[in-house]
Amino acid sequence: MxxxxxxxxxxxxxxxxxxxxxxxxxxxxxxxxxxxxxxxxxxxxxxxxxxxxxxxxxxxxxxxxxxxxxxxxxxxxxxxxxxxxxxxxxxxxxxxxxxxxxxxxxxxxxxxxxxxxxxxxxxxxxxxxxxxxxxxxxxxxxxxxxxxxxxxxxxxxxxxxxxxxxxxxxxxxxxxxxxxxxxxxxxxxxxxxxxHRDHQACLVVGWRSVEGDPARMGALLLAVPGPGGELRYAGRAGSGLDAAMEDELRAALAGHDLPAPVVDVPHPDAAGATFTAPVAVVEVRHLGRTPAGRLRQPALRGVRADLAPSDVREE
Structure with a gap:
């Protein structure tokens, strides 16, 4: 049930x-x-x-x-x-x-x-x-x-x-x-x-490394299904990404790298990024959305291991 x-x-x-x-x-x-x-x-x-x-x-x-x-x-x-x-x-x-x-x-x-x-x-x-x-x-x-x-x-x-x-x-x-x-x-x-605060479960579709340290994750590229179920780019988030979250994400994303993103990612965010299949879910706090549907000032709260990718929908 x-x-x-x-x-x-x-x-x-x-x-x-x-x-x-x-x-x-x-x-x-x-x-x-x-x-x-x-x-x-x-x-x-x-x-x-x-x-x-x-x-x-x-x-x-x-x-x-x-x-x-x-x-x-x-x-x-x-x-x-x-x-x-x-x-x-x-x-x-x-x-x-x-x-x-x-x-x-x-x-x-x-x-x-x-x-x-x-x-x-x-x-x-x-x-x-x-x-x-x-x-x-x-x-x-x-x-x-x-x-x-x-x-x-x-x-x-x-x-x-x-x-x-x-x-x-x-x-x-x-x-x-x-x-x-x-x-x-x-x-x-x-x-x-x-x-009282806007939250959104998001799919991870890629990540960018920390400047000067390519081995570390610096920001995640996020996507959320639109009204018709199609994935749409929701922006990137780095605030709240700590070592424990990075370890959990690396384990979840292992073996899921892709040569190109599954959504249309703007060039400034896509440049130098590692792209991945949307298999990991994270929770984000944000301050609303832009007219293009991007999350304003998103901050990561944690990995949602209790949610499957199919459970994610736009809140």
């Missing part, structure tokens, strides 16, 4: 396009982490990413979920804290780790928590066709034990939550229609998300 996805809010102004009828909608914090489904039964837990990949070995600190309930399927976000705030960059150091011993060491350095916001099965009974309100009441009756998981709070005032999350530096807000059913793998207008 794949998780249900939210539709980006399209509006501007104080509500940012988020529905504001608290009788019909409920509001949650948009957590800056990695989405997983946690399937607990028979004393073990299996964690699956939004693409369906088993990531249980990546997060051994969530194995304690196995002892919480006999049979439950939870939807939530794996979150790592830095200075008391959810930090995707802190989490990015963990999402690519699969070796059990390396994952255990990473868990000691950067512990995570599963922030749950939905329950899809309970005591063997599927809840997908129950309205969100009923599923949420079932989730609220479950008592989190230990530090492995917690339940995301629900709020009734969209404007207040938007203001509070913006002021506190949190990621944003998700609005959920109280009558909505859970539709696995679908992006639904019954869930509407607003992020």
């Amino acid at each position: 794949l998780p249900m996805l939210a539709t980006p809010a399209a509006g501007r102004g104080p509500a940012c396009g988020v529905p504001t009828d608290g009788d019909q909608w409920a509001y949650e914090v948009k957590w800056d982490g990695v989405r997983v489904l946690a399937d607990v039964r028979e004393g073990r837990v299996v964690l699956r990413s939004r693409t369906g990949r088993d990531v249980s070995s990546t997060f051994p600190d969530l194995a304690a979920l196995a002892g919480t309930h006999a049979d439950v399927l939870l939807d939530g976000e794996v979150v790592a804290l830095r200075d008391g705030q959810p930090s995707f960059s802190a989490l990015a150091d963990r999402v690519h780790v699969t070796d059990p011993r390396a994952a255990a060491r990473a868990a000691e350095r950067t512990p995570v928590t599963l922030v749950t916001f939905d329950v899809l099965r309970l005591y063997g009974v599927g809840l997908l066709d129950r309205p969100w309100q009923e599923r949420r009441e079932s989730l609220d009756r479950l008592q989190p034990a230990g530090t492995a998981w917690q339940v995301s709070p629900v709020y009734a005032d969209a404007a207040a939550l938007l203001a509070a999350t913006r002021e506190q530096g949190l990621e944003g807000v998700v609005a959920k229609r109280r009558t909505s059913l859970y539709r696995p793998g679908r992006r639904s207008a019954d869930w509407v998300k607003h992020a």
Whole structure:
């Protein structure tokens, strides 16, 4: 099963396009982490990413979920804290780790928590066709034990939550229609998300070396699918590219070099670049787009090992 996805809010102004009828909608914090489904039964837990990949070995600190309930399927976000705030960059150091011993060491350095916001099965009974309100009441009756998981709070005032999350530096807000059913793998207008900062998952289509040091990556060449699915050049990004990210990218891109780019890259960016097949996904923070569709002042946040290239779409 794949998780249900939210539709980006399209509006501007104080509500940012988020529905504001608290009788019909409920509001949650948009957590800056990695989405997983946690399937607990028979004393073990299996964690699956939004693409369906088993990531249980990546997060051994969530194995304690196995002892919480006999049979439950939870939807939530794996979150790592830095200075008391959810930090995707802190989490990015963990999402690519699969070796059990390396994952255990990473868990000691950067512990995570599963922030749950939905329950899809309970005591063997599927809840997908129950309205969100009923599923949420079932989730609220479950008592989190230990530090492995917690339940995301629900709020009734969209404007207040938007203001509070913006002021506190949190990621944003998700609005959920109280009558909505859970539709696995679908992006639904019954869930509407607003992020205070613009983020975009991008495909790496090449890289430029550091001036004076051709062995090191200095900037990535990025692409994003257009409305029709065709790849379009989104610009280059070097800010945030550290040694750990470079090592992860080199491993992901090994054997995928190309003689020419898969998109039309302007000459100033293409000159001296190494081109690659679009097999690696990175997360970028930016300040909007130019009329040509390039990202303004993009800064790299981390490699999205939890996303496949086919999952990337223009936000």
